[in-house]
Amino acid sequence: MSCPDCERIHLLPEASGTLYLAPVLAHTRAALRRRMVDEQLPCAEPTSGILALPVKGAGGLGEMLVRLQQALSSSEQAGCRATFVPDGENFGLGHLQDTHLLSTLIARHNARDLSAILASDSLDFHFQPIVRAADPSEVFAYEALVRAATPGGDPIPPPDLFRTARNAELMFHLDRSARINAIRRAVERGIASRLFINFNPTAIYDPAFCLETTVREIMSRPADRVGPSGFVFEVIESDQVNDIEHLSRIVDRYRRAGFQVALDDLGAGYASLNMLSQLRPDFVKIDRELVSGIDRDVYQQKILDKIVELARDLKIEVVAEGIERAEEWRWLKDRVDYCQGYLFARPAAEPPLPQHPEQA
Incomplete structure (x- = not known):
């Protein structure tokens, strides 16, 4: 059981046809008509309020979207529904699933590298090691951190990758691909310890369907490798989660499969503290802004002590991330369970071994 829609990459059609635009507001319709005339874009109005733009040849749709992006403001793009109908087809109910905001179609054209x-x-x-706080030379787990490059080999910064996916409505596809390929790359590179895999709960519609390919990928691994309990699914952007019940269903699905769950950025806001008590994750990761300089900030120290006390009461293990200075580690090593940061090792394609701060 899986979701074929998240496995199908939505590439823009290469055929000739017609791009139909349906502005929601009369003001937007009037503005669009004026812009079409000003930009000398051929345009018809087959029915009241619907504009039809002819698209010619392979690549014609992309060229039209570039012109529309240049001609229309971002609010005009976002206030207009759009769908493309190839030559020889009449618009029907089947085209409704391929109807998007014009801004989304433009973003998909701009996301060609991501689609590829x-x-x-x-x-x-x-991969970056997560080490035992008391003995940083001992690896407890590795976190898988996504990396991507354009077809020409230029690296794409992860924030740009995810921003592009959101704008192009490809977050579901990116999140699914990231979960599966994190598992595959870890196996290829011989990681036998726990593996922390990031996931964005807003990119999962129905846990029963959206997570099934991830569960199958792990269950297909050889029995002599790490079992389900060796995989920790880490909720990223937890401060942006508004539907706790939905996240709880995701967490329950992972736990039924035997996996563990981590909550990131604890201490970044009230929302994550609220989720801590409701979700009872296996691990929490302390926000790096709270960790940075903690050895010399009494205010940060008091907050962290209270978070750790709450986690201990709930039988949750604590990871401090973003550690870059030996003084931070010395303050933390008797308070948290695990540590992560450049002080011990930077992320690398081949899983690095950590460096003990006192043996450097």
Whole structure:
């Protein structure tokens, strides 16, 4: 059981046809008509309020979207529904599933590199060790951190990758591909310890369907490798989660499969503290802004002590991330369970061994 829509990459059609635009507001319709005339874009109005733009030849739709992006403001793009109908087809109910905001179609055209990466299943990963706080030379787990490059080999910063996916409505596809390829790359590179895999709960509609390919990928691994309990699914952007019940269903699905769950950025806001008590994750990761300089900030120290006390009461293990200075680690090592940061090792394609701060 899986969701074929998240496995199909939505590439823009290459055929000739007609791009239909349906502005929601009369003001937007009038503005669009004026812009079409000003930009000398051929345009018809087959029915009241619907504009039809002819698209010619392979690449014609992309060229039209570029012109529309240049001609229309972002609010005009977002206030207009759009769908493309190839020559020889009449608009019907089947086209409704391919109807999007014009801004989304433009974003999809601009996301050609991302679409190619997803279509070729070429996401890569770097790995960073999570070490035992008391003995940083001992690896407890690795976190898989997504990496991607354009077809020409230029690296794409992860924030740009996810921003592009959101704008193009490809977050579901990116999140699914990232989960599966994190597992594959870890196996290829011989990681036998726990693996922390990031996931965005807003990119999962129905846990029963959206997570099934991830569960199957792990269950297909050889029995002599790490079992389900060796995989920790880490909720990223937890401060942006508004539907706790939905996240709880995701967490329950992972736990029924035998996996563990981590909550990131604890201490970044009230929302994550609220989720801590409701979700009872196996691990929490302390926000790096709270960790940075903690050895010399009494205010940060008091907050962290209270968070750790709450986690201990709930039988949750604590990871401090973003550690870059030995003084931070010395203050933390008797308070938290695990540590992560550049002080011990930077992320690398080949899983690095950590460096003990006192043996450097």
